[in-house]
Amino acid sequence: MKIIITSSRLRLPQRDIISLLLVSSPLNRTLVTLPSLWLVLDFHEMNNAGDRLIAALSLPRYHNVKQIILEFAQGIEDKHLSIIRSQFSGSLKNLEHLNLNRCQKISDNGIEDITKASPSLKIFSIYWNVRYFNFHLISFIFLYICIYLVILSDNIFFFRVTDVGISHLVNNCKHIVDLYLSGCKGISDKSLQMISESYPHLESLDITRCVKITDGGLQHVIVKCTGLKNLNLYALSSFTDGVYKKLSLLTELRFLDLCGAQNLSDEGLFSIAKCKNIRTLNLTWCVRVTDAGVIAIAQGCTNLEFLSLFGIVGVTDKCLEALSKFCSNTRHLM
Numbered sequence: 001m002k003i004i005i006t007s008s009r010l011r012l013p014q015r016d017i018i019s020l021l022l023v024s025s026p027l028n029r030t031l032v033t034l035p036s037l038w039l040v041l042d043f044h045e046m047n048n049a050g051d052r053l054i055a056a057l058s059l060p061r062y063h064n065v066k067q068i069i070l071e072f073a074q075g076i077e078d079k080h081l082s083i084i085r086s087q088f089s090g091s092l093k094n095l096e097h098l099n100l101n102r103c104q105k106i107s108d109n110g111i112e113d114i115t116k117a118s119p120s121l122k123i124f125s126i127y128w129n130v131r132y133f134n135f136h137l138i139s140f141i142f143l144y145i146c147i148y149l150v151i152l153s154d155n156i157f158f159f160r161v162t163d164v165g166i167s168h169l170v171n172n173c174k175h176i177v178d179l180y181l182s183g184c185k186g187i188s189d190k191s192l193q194m195i196s197e198s199y200p201h202l203e204s205l206d207i208t209r210c211v212k213i214t215d216g217g218l219q220h221v222i223v224k225c226t227g228l229k230n231l232n233l234y235a236l237s238s239f240t241d242g243v244y245k246k247l248s249l250l251t252e253l254r255f256l257d258l259c260g261a262q263n264l265s266d267e268g269l270f271s272i273a274k275c276k277n278i279r280t281l282n283l284t285w286c287v288r289v290t291d292a293g294v295i296a297i298a299q300g301c302t303n304l305e306f307l308s309l310f311g312i313v314g315v316t317d318k319c320l321e322a323l324s325k326f327c328s329n330t331r332h333l334m
Helices: 014-020 026-030 049-057 078-092 108-116 142-148 164-171 189-198 214-225 241-249 264-270 289-299 317-326
Strands: 040-042 065-067 097-099 123-125 131-133 157-159 178-180 204-206 229-231 255-257 281-283 305-310
Touching: 049 078, 065 123, 108 164, 108 229, 108 241, 123 204, 164 189, 214 241, 241 264, 264 289
Parallel strands: 040 065, 065 097, 097 123, 123 178, 178 204, 204 229, 229 255, 255 281, 281 305
Antiparallel strands: 131 157
């Protein structure tokens, strides 16, 4: 049987490619010899992901993997990352993209192990690494009470990923350009200071719901990472106009999410309007904004394609007329 590969990249999901290995021995031998097919390990939403990952990295064909996806995977813990570091670190020397989104059993220790094994990492994502109960401080009898008290106090919880985990990242991975920390509520201004000092060429940063971060932490990033193209500040209501005005330094900015920025005023938008490359701007529930601020955005950000003004009562048709006049590329307006 003669097998002809018409492209160096077979555009099939990884799971389908693996299924093809079982079709015949000749096809198996051919596919295994094509390095470009084995650059991604995708365990999205899979069970026993930790054991599966270790098993995959033991195969020679995955020794040059560039992307590992563990988003919403079950059964991946610190112990698996420790084994990978000790036994398969050579297989991750070229890893560039690691997705640990909602891997809720990964802590600072796991980040230390996996980052030490992945010096070439460029994209790191650990969305919504949630907190867990400290059962030494509470009893099961009062579990439901404590679930209610979560809105009142963080003292009964530990955070799995903290500033310590970010210190491991910046010490071990020197080439990060995209960093997604959405929902990692254990990180503080200290993390942003380390990030800004270590990654001056950072292009994307997501700190959605990282509620410990203040103006000072964000300012570190704005001042030192002036090449940022994507900045997500969703659901962070404590920042002030003082730091929003600094956003004018980000002249390459294309995506900015300020949903819920309750302290953002027109003065802040006057400065943001100097970011002339913005394509997407989310001002949902920015309740202090009025026509004046939106008109400034329309006049300054003429490449705008998406704008959300949902929940803002201080805007009228006047700002919509300005958007229509100056932002001809705007296709989505909420």
